[in-house]
Amino acid sequence: MGRQHVNHNDIAQFAQDKVNLPKDKADEYRAQARRLREKLDGYLAEHPDFTLKKMLVAGSLAKGTALRSLNDIDVACYISGADAPHDVRSLLNYLAERLRKAFPNFSSDQVKPQTYSVTVSFRGSGLDVDVVPILYKGNSDWYGDLVSQEDGSFLETNIPLHLEFIRKRKQAQQDHFAQVVRLVKFWARIAKSEREDFRFKSFMIELILSHLCDQGLDFSDYPEALQHFFTYVARSNMWERIVFDDCYAPSTVGTFSGPVQIIDPVNAKNNVSRLYSEAQADAIVDAALEAGDAVDSALAATTKEKTVYYWQKVFGSSFQA
Ligand SMILES: Nc1ncnc2c1ncn2[C@@H]1O[C@H](COP(=O)(O)OP(=O)(O)OP(=O)(O)O)[C@@H](O)[C@H]1O
Ligand SMILES: [Mg+2]
Structure with missing residues (x-):
């Protein structure tokens, strides 16, 4: 395998x-x-x-x-x-x-x-x-x-409070939280280079991973953590509102019009994903579905060559093992 x-x-x-x-x-x-x-x-x-x-x-x-x-x-x-x-x-x-x-x-x-x-x-x-x-x-x-x-x-917004917010998640899963953030950001860069109009802001990636971290998902096995991320994106369709309770009660969050709603953890009125259209959300979901399939195939592949081939679908040709 x-x-x-x-x-x-x-x-x-x-x-x-x-x-x-x-x-x-x-x-x-x-x-x-x-x-x-x-x-x-x-x-x-x-x-x-x-x-x-x-x-x-x-x-x-x-x-x-x-x-x-x-x-x-x-x-x-x-x-x-x-x-x-x-x-x-x-x-x-x-x-x-x-x-x-x-x-x-x-x-x-x-x-x-x-x-x-x-x-x-x-x-x-x-x-x-x-x-x-x-x-x-x-x-x-x-x-x-x-x-x-x-x-x-x-x-x-509040930059020092953002830094503290991320620090908390980094402490919850030492080394692994930050590492998985970087791996997902790297994947997003590759996805962007391969698709026109693809965008996926780093801060949104960090907030989605923070949400998964808060739900108790374990990031210590990287293939699995990546799979958690891709699965979440594909399952939620990027339509699920993400809210945190670090700085305000989630019940105080009002309504937003955009299709993607990832709310600033330090300001309940600021939707960090405000500028993402439905088409852009769909593009993220498509890319995550493909990446998730590639990770599955990589984990099931029977030869090294095939395994590397599938990981390269996620991380591009610089991936060598
Ligand atoms: N929509 C937003 N609302 C509130 N704060 C934001 C928003 N976008 C960015 N920020 C602030 O700017 C910081 C930088 O975020 P950004 O997504 O630009 O990239 P980054 O974390 O510097 O990653 P990289 O430059 O590696 O892509 C965030 O940590 C946050 O504090
Ligand atoms: Mg930056």
Whole structure:
């Protein structure tokens, strides 16, 4: 049977070699972000009225769920003040102008407004830092309006609470939760490269896996954990609403119109999957069905060649065992 040829340990090894961002790289990028943050802190100490209040590593690098293919460092920047512009374009220009002030050693072409963020490029080594604005009313709990990287709208949410939410699941299944997140994200990248219009946001993947984790599914066997995920997606058709009780009572969640409803664990009014159409949900379900079949076939295959062939349907041709 296929497990003789490719088992949990082989998937774990594949993850180490091809999927995960190596730890030394992750440390290097976090240090790069930390230096920027410290520069801002230094500037703030001398200019307490400065409207950029805090920079925070956000995204996969902060959560420990980054892939090897990581191509920028996500940093959230809290902007206070009724003075900050509230339309996205002007806000990004404003943020860029302020960052140039706080980082005088950076030339102005190293700080560039993009569509929904501002990139800060380092000369020489490192990745670009992608600074995403959060309009913030000065609340001590770090709730604020995050500029959506999908469509530029403002989303009320809380990055530190997201990090804590994920940390909880990582603690519930040490190593395995984060590893399965990375494997599923890797699968989604392959699926995206093979299908037009396929999209599946990393945060949605993390929330679906968090839901399965909370239901008590065991992630310690990777082929099985992947199968749990694919089965859930196929069975739910992406129509089942996912709600968490970490920060509010699930009964307070109102109605949403979109076909996919994965509710932000820190804001009952924010549907993280708001922009997913029925066709996009169907594409995710189709891809999960195919992947689930491939895992079944891999586990039942009688030769190594066939086993690898089926795992490559899930993870692409870089999968070798
Ligand atoms: N719709 C949303 N509502 C609230 N917060 C969001 C939303 N989308 C993203 N975020 C915040 O942004 C963070 C980054 O999520 P995102 O899905 O962009 O990618 P990521 O975790 O950085 O993964 P990768 O960059 O590897 O694809 C999330 O952890 C969350 O804090
Ligand atoms: Mg990211």
